Amino acid sequence: MPSDIELAKKYLKEKKLGFVFVKDGVLIAQSRESGIRDLYKTAWLYKEYLKGASVADKVIGKSAASILIEIPIKECFGIIISEIALELFHKYGIRCSFEEKVPVILNKDKKGLCPFEELVKDIKDADEIYLKIKEKIDGEG
16 A cells, blocks of 8 residues: 555646645645645645645645644655755654755746745745745735
8 A cells, every 4th residue: 555645746747736635545635726825725724634644736835835734644745845845844854855955935937036935935934934924825815
């Protein structure tokens, strides 16, 4: 029987998802959307169910890492992951694997930082990063 993280990776790639949560061999949450907003909303709505889950995500930057740490998840896989996201996972004892490590997560046109990464670029603590993201998304109403 494949592990939760192996299942999460399989679903992510085969279904072309943005992210997927697997726990105890069961797919418990998924999204076709990429980006922070849907990950944040899923984490906020289903936090109790997601605790201890394994997550596969297309792109994991500092912002996504702080959301996953807040849940907290058991382990994660990122197709693309930033160096600071890896550092955060290591600091909080969350196993993480990846295909490609990048210095930072860029915006869609690759000319600057992702807007959420820009928002939290000077914050080091995962709890503070999460609160800043929450404040921004909740403020969008």
